[in-house]
Amino acid sequence: MAAARLALTLLVLMLAAAAVTEGLRGAGPKRCCFRFHEKAVPRGQVLGYIRTSQRCSKPAVLLKTVAGRSLCARPSAAWVQELIGQLDTAVPGETSNL
Template structure:
């Protein structure tokens, strides 16, 4: 009966170890930060005709920013509160559309 008790004690320990391991694997994706963040913004105005595409930074970034890819292939960060950046953002948005990931209040 001592062997049975030892086996019964080992099973819950193994089960708990498996649960902890699986839960750490499932949540490991959330421990990494966003891929692209802005740490400083472009200081001068970029002409709208030089912007090929826009991409918003992840909400988990310390600074909310917009990544502007130029027609030359260079990517720069811009402050979305600046008027010239707002105009560029508007030109890339279809009429009556909301900004992806930025709608509503939080």
């Protein structure tokens, strides 16, 4: 009887420890990129962009297209930097950064 109580107590403690450590991890990033769109996307096809979380393993920019798609792009690519510059300096009244 004492062995059963001990086993049950250890099981409850292990489950409690697992629940606590799982809660400490917090919510992960909503979206990370692992494959990237390499070809330049015309400015007229992009509504805006967002940068992925710093907690993602690879830095990326998510481009939101007029077709409703999200494309992953490398923020270090020259065409991406140019596109971001154009989006950031958009004329008021135009659709800019999401």
